Amino acid sequence: MTTIIGDTEERADERASGQYALESSGEGTTLEHTTEQSTREATICIVGLGYVGLPLAVGFAQSDYRVIGYDVDDVTVDRLQEGIDTTGDLTDEAIQDGDISYTTDATTITEADYVIIAVPTPIDDDERPDLGYVESAATTVGSKMDPGTTVVLESTVYPGSTREVLIPALEDASGLSAGEDFFVGYSPERATPADDDHGLEDVVKVVGAQNDKVLEDVATLYESVVDAGVHPTPSIEVAEACKVIENIQRDVNIALVNELSMAFERMGLDTREVLEAARTKWNFHDYRPGLVGGHCIPVDPYFFAHRAKRAGADPELMLTSRSVNESMPNHVAELTIKALNECHKTLRESRVLVLGLAYKSDVGDIRSSKVTHVIDHLREFDIDIAGYDPHADDDEIRASFDIDVQESLSFDGFDAVLLTTSHSAFEELELDDVAAALDDDGALIDVAGAFEPNDAADAGLVYRSL
Template sequence: MELYNKLKNKKEKISIIGLGYVGLPLALSFSKYLDVVGFDINKSKIENYKKGLDITNEADTSSLINSKILFTSNEDDLQNCKFHIIVVPTPTKCDNTPDLSPLIEATKTVARNLSKGSVIVYESTVYPGVTEDICIPIIENESKLKCGIDFKVGYSPERINPGDKIHTLENTVKIVAGIDNESLNIISKVYELIIEAGIYKAESIKIAEAAKVIENSQRDVNIAFFNEISILFNKLNIDTSAVIKAASTKWNFINLTPGLVGGHCIGIDPYYLIHKGKTLNTDLNLLNTSRLINNNMSKYIVDSTIKCLIKANKKIKNCRIAILGITFKEDCSDIRNSKVFDIIKDLKEYGIEVIVSDPLADSTYLKSNYNIDLINIEEIEDIDGIILAVPHLHFKDIPISNIYKMFKVYNQTPSYTEHEYIEKNVIIDIKSMLNKTLIDFNNFIYWSL
């Protein structure tokens, strides 16, 4: 426990490699007890943190400015650290195979600056075997040090839920694993400093890796089930949300809702298991099917939108559709792997004019990387339809009368003979955000999953 004591007494430093949605809260939490070096290759991000700016909205300005974290993009600063936590993204490539390049580069960076007696912990989501079979050999090759003798390695999967202010880093049980008992004990003691909910010691690194990757894969499968039944219930003209509400009265019912599955976890992690299965000649059919169902939901929503527009007697080409929300989930600024982009792309292929509003997304980034201009919700007018894509709390507070005012045509009172031909407006409420009892069905066609 010598290293632990030196860390606690601030005679040695801890580094956090990767300062995104997971790494930044981790660094801030550790900085209350230890000397922390926060490293990221994104220099503009580092400069923003120094100024107290966090576009992820995971930290407030005062927390950043008042922290004693050394924010840096200079890898030489890692030479002063003895405990390293690597928490970089693990995305997929275009063919949905794992992209381990950020993890490999981060590993090389740490290895180049590694000293004897150090501990390296991985938090990035991977398939079982990556830490020991890929990362450790890289460390040994780059550092010329021997694992287990000159340095120790462990794995502790991140469980941060971006935008979630209830299930925080500190009050979520932390899984830890090490290459031996010595490393396991040191890693456990370090994380115990910040984790109030407790530590779970996994029997091996592979078990810890597997535990993490199945957490999100299980959720992907469950959501796929709800997405599939929502398609059936729409055909049966049954309110899916009402069905789920009724079924939820049973104590062991898993209460989830249908919707778009994006982001950097649930929509990605199953592919890591699928890839590993292929290397062992094992097809994970359930995971493959779930991914197919969830990936097709954006197309299903667009198809349903077009049908509603036709039913509303709208001319599809040049229709104006407003989309509320572009992030991958509610109350979060993260746009990575958001399926709303697919909806926008498909609508534009029909010749539809799409306008987007999201109070949390980074407008500058969206403009420079996707050529999407965000507008304030108060500026939305003369639309033919609206898609409530992401149920941010900001949107839930909007009176439905304000939504009605956004439309071109409203307050018509059709006669009986005109009813089939009158032009209506379309509301696509993906996650059933609105109170259906307040919908004016004389002037609006409403659809939800």
């Protein structure tokens, strides 16, 4: 195993003087500092100030680096300049602290010693990787960077993308040669929104680079802000591949329990009870069924599948798992319809309140939420839908879901409550109060399994869950 270690209290950028030494031992290879300074001398530019780039910018600024935060979105930059956290994961104070400049002026990239690109990498309508943002960012960076700059890509990509897409775009725009005039590395983001225990400093940073010298340099840079340490890889492609398979593994395992939950529902078995029993085995892997949304798990398998197919491989298991997880919104809608029928409700006269529109608990991001597909399916039966989410912006919910939005929570006049995203705020709900507010013989469809079936039954609710 290879690890990078060093003084995380006082570390300056010394890449120009090369004042670092590799030392070998029986444990592996370690990177020791030969000098210490009290301030960071490098300027770092973060390109893309979303849920990945902004914490990076703040993390480096809080570690005494001068940071330039660059984004093409005027609204985002204006809010950051006003000291407003645009992600919901940081604080306004964190945005305001440290030596960090937020800008839409690309000419500031010229001032940077390191440029870290953290832009979106979605899939298109045909489930093919879209690296347009990476190529565009590389073109901008290449047109502004000075010789000697090190560029690190953090966006999720398929193995080979850094060499095939990023480097050519940088070279074309700059007229410089990678490895001679500028240097390139790759370090996959491992951001987990709304997880205070796994922030930038808490998760091991994987790093790959075009040669050993650049690898040493980039690893040292990241180790100065990541307390958990840095894991260098033998190649850029290894670092690229490790990112996508982390989420593929989760997708496949969630697909298994989702498929089980659909089968157990037909068998009349409680999935939660089955999993609780199975969990008593010491080596049982604990996954829960649910809707699989977000920017990573539903996307990364397609990145890897694209590259695997190019290599002549058939990634059948991961694509089948994707299909299973993509079928869950319809399954949740069908559970809701069954619950309404059990309550003797006429579907076209029914009203359902959806609790939680974001893609995961305690975040406000609705952009990749699978709840929209549940709502679309229910609408096919003319069911009236309203929504409430304490974290998401109400106007954004209206625009994205085209539903009525409650600004304060009320169950009056509804026939069923569909709990899709288990925000912490919903844990305080009293089921007796919910049942009393609903029309006669109301239902609770508990996608997240936040409540006990017996408690729902005692409250007089028809209960369904995955």
